[in-house]
Amino acid sequence: MTDPALLLRQMVRIRCVEEELADLYRDEQEMRTPVHFSIGQEAAAVGVCAALRQDDLVYTGHRSHAAYLAKGGDLPGMVAELYGKETGCARGRGGSVHLTDRAAGFAGSAAILGEMISVATGAAWALGRQGSRRVVVTFFGDGAAEEGVFHESLNFAAVHRAPVVYVCENNAYSISSPIAARQPAGGSVTARARAFGITAERVDGNDVAEVHAAARRAVAACRAGEGPYFLELDTYRWREHVGPGHDTGIDRPREEVESWLERCPVRRAADALRPAAPDVEDLLAAWDEEFRDETRLAVAAAKAAPFPAVDRLTDGAYGSPVHAS
């Protein structure tokens, strides 16, 4: 079990990084890439990734920053990517929705809903075939779970027992659309996963300890060859769907947003830690400073870095050619 303080620290880090970036994004307009912040949803990425080894793999959808960081993705590489620099983790070609850090086991994120659900399934299938004990995790939203490919992937994974953990961050919205408009009342994504014979749990996605415990069960099952596994994590996003602003009172009712602000995953983890660590507020303050500094450094480096050279525009469209033998 990961030290609860470490889980808290990870969440604070993601919160600080994203808050700093959101402000800069809004004020400078220099990060010209659509961004989907995970502020308010940090427990999902942190709780799950803490259950992984470095050589396990993560694939995500568009809301990618938190999992990238939680999996150990390089912060300066991510920030430079948002600034479109050659030093970005995708060399400025992919932007916020195409983060990747292979060394950290963050394989990639993708902007089209559902794609990475199938990709993660295939990666897990490949690893499983090779007899590796590595596990693959994919993060996606309640909205992506409406795509046909979600069901097709679960069916395949169940037949082939692929070691993949499906993590559905259910924040009850797809952009402005509440889940009630999109999925039948009284049901759950969890129930759909179970219908494929997949072990599935629905847990409080803002309780990092609970998330982590469930993720450990999921990862252990996959590592033991008993995968796939499914987790539905109920949570809530604090910012607007895309961009640094807020949609309170526009796309979502004020009281609803406020009720979720009270269920802040960082605050809850801090409160839970207090009995064991009475100095938790000091810790938080110190971390806050540490991570905002870390972010500012990464921002400064990104700004100083060069843009990709325009004469390299088409580089990477193709791999190396195959010549006749």
Added chain:
Amino acid sequence: MTDPALLLRQMVRIRCVEEELADLYRDEQEMRTPVHFSIGQEAAAVGVCAALRQDDLVYTGHRSHAAYLAKGGDLPGMVAELYGKETGCARGRGGSVHLTDRAAGFAGSAAILGEMISVATGAAWALGRQGSRRVVVTFFGDGAAEEGVFHESLNFAAVHRAPVVYVCENNAYSISSPIAARQPAGGSVTARARAFGITAERVDGNDVAEVHAAARRAVAACRAGEGPYFLELDTYRWREHVGPGHDTGIDRPREEVESWLERCPVRRAADALRPAAPDVEDLLAAWDEEFRDETRLAVAAAKAAPFPAVDRLTDGAYGSPVHAS
């Protein structure tokens, strides 16, 4: 409740029509359109369609003949379609997999797996919106239920309470592929349907009385605005996947095929009828002659009919143009 003798008669008709056509298909090679016979699966189409009114609608996948006939589709139109004639129900353009008879409420069949599942959902949604009490049924196989669109459609139908009955004819094969290779052990398509909150039943698809009873429940629910509804009918195809031959000992084990021949839906319905109608064998013999004659007449008419004129090749690619106002 439809008279059991009528259900039996309908099944015998489909059996006779298909057997006659299969022989001609093989011997003459004049029907140049891939055909998927329902021989052995007649109880599904007959049991379900007998629960429908003429103005209810049916959409099917590639295995289309039985539902077309059970819904009251015009036999000469179907036969002429197989012969590619202008008098065909799709005027020779569509072939076996694109049967349609609007007057009979057989809206259409399509060759691409899963397409009609969504189309039927949309048709039902449209009818429901109009306040009509008409019901839509779609027939498809266990294999088509692996397509993402199946799940997407059920989700939509559940949210919008569309009056559609999904009928999955589970013959345990997709071409040569047994269901165990394609879907998780111990599960069922029914379970997947239920996971969307849809009322679902799995019944013996070779027992026409049971199928019919379930279909009546399904149709009644949809008519009452309580749709959608799902039925999984376990059955077995006797011929090869496409074409008039057999795949026994090639794609499917001989003992398996033989065990299903013993569960012949026609025979079972006849046996069930005998206490009430001791002359059932005479009835069967008379019907056999009647329907083979009917088929031969339709074949003769189809052969006598003209092919589409080659100079009408592109007609119907577009509707009438819209002119500027």
Added chain:
Amino acid sequence: MGRTLTYWQAIAEATVQCMEADPCVVVAGQNVDDAKGSYGTTRAAYERFGAARVIDTPNSENAVAGICIGAADQGLRPLVVHTRADFMFLAMDALINLASKWRYMYGDQSGVPVVMRGVVGRGWGQGATHSQSLHSVFGHFPGLYVAAPASPADAKGLLTAALRADTPVVLMENRSLYATEGEVPEEPYAVPFGKGRIARPGTDVTVVAASLMVHEAERAAALLAGQGVSVEVVDVRSVRPLDEDVICSSAARTGRVVIADTSWARYGFSAEVAAVIAERVPEALRAPVRRVTPPDCPAPVSWPLEEAFHPSAQKIADACLDLVGGDRSAVPALAGVDAGFIGPY
């Protein structure tokens, strides 16, 4: 001078007018009912007709396409909105394998007049999967009408034509156009599919384009007019049917042709226009045909690359100059039509 509307307002107006005229018209798509209302285009319809006729859908592009085809088969006229045309890959089976073939393969007895709008996502860093223009892919298949209006008036008229047609229609809208303004008649009217127009007359070079590239071509033409080069701009308006006559007669007059397109050259719009010329008026060509299109790579995010990637008035002007043997360095630099785009996303 008539009334002026923006491109998005013109679409919004056409939608409302068609819904008023025909109770069977419904709007469906992800988030069509929200405050932003698909860049404003579906907002007026939602305010006027409510959730019963402006329907928020699940994220199920394939089924939603099929559902709308089925609804069209039963008398509705669904207008499906995709906030990125790129999402339509998921609806291609339904659109191409079913809707486009329906009337023909069921023997010309019924049609499924579903209309799909796909927004081409220009803007900051939309990247590889959020900025593709799919007009030529849809245009390859008979049975569809495919249009890509450039002006607010055509956006209204082609959408109105689509919602009255008995053929399925795909409309491509470049997001960079939404804020552009133009005269738009108030009453409902249809612009016919397959009729191009001369957006600007000229004598030295023909630029053939659709959608955003018509504006870029017009700007290039204005610039080159200052250099004594007279550029004719042909706006095809719809890519299927394609108005071959307007293309060929202009090409025959000028003898020099540039084709500008937001999608790639290979097997794209620019290929077809060049082919039509090679088939019908090859002898008129006084110079080789030139294509101004993105280079052969996916769309990058980093903005200097993005600038270099997208075709522009500048590149069109350069191509025209090359054909007439003019001097590029004499021409001042131009910013893109979407230079007025305000971020952040």
Added chain:
Amino acid sequence: MGRTLTYWQAIAEATVQCMEADPCVVVAGQNVDDAKGSYGTTRAAYERFGAARVIDTPNSENAVAGICIGAADQGLRPLVVHTRADFMFLAMDALINLASKWRYMYGDQSGVPVVMRGVVGRGWGQGATHSQSLHSVFGHFPGLYVAAPASPADAKGLLTAALRADTPVVLMENRSLYATEGEVPEEPYAVPFGKGRIARPGTDVTVVAASLMVHEAERAAALLAGQGVSVEVVDVRSVRPLDEDVICSSAARTGRVVIADTSWARYGFSAEVAAVIAERVPEALRAPVRRVTPPDCPAPVSWPLEEAFHPSAQKIADACLDLVGGDRSAVPALAGVDAGFIGPY
């Protein structure tokens, strides 16, 4: 004279040899493991390597594509087989929005070399949704290689190249070719993407084609040779990259060009070839370019319509004769390459 194989045997051999050489190659698709073995092409691999490497998949084209992309990302080399190319519409998002862009959008750090074979379903009455050739649709998007081999030797060589490439590849195979025979070297070899060939030299007219149409063009050429018309047949072999040089140098020599394709003209293969000529060697044209393609309707089932729909040696010969001013009535009638097809389906 070397060893002769049929087209399907050549594919089967390439598959087995590549699987022998590279343990990461796996075959996936619906029913690839059955007795028919995808027209025989996957049978030898199944017999040799069994179910662990020749994997029957559920009917889930979209996910299977994504799964194979993910598997490729983790070191496998999946070869996915679609017994009809038409089913690939369901895999287009994965192939075009993800596989083709992967290397570029993740900054040229990794590739997903998945290979997809799509069978174009000629045969009796395959109809509107079972006989489409999608090469130009895939060819529109950078990041993919797309090939359509005409000969058994190229079928082997291009599949081998595909299974060694670090780029995703789409291969289109016309079912009518499976029984055709040709010399095929026994040892493994790759045919490079983007290198066309002169399938038959000639001086009066160039016919540019791929896949089945190369055979039809060769038959037309043989026929016209008897009339004193010398036809050069260019087989492009791959449609992306496209060998512009072989097309243009032939066109420049003959000055007359016919393009034959199994898919529609608009925005198709035939458009791109004409465009390349209009861009690079327009002055060489002594006559307008001609396209021999299906007419603008879906494929019908009824056989007289089907015959009229599909392009053929006869139609190619007629087009060539028109260009040289020859007399059609002097030329005997020809049956299609697939006239030898034995039904019933």
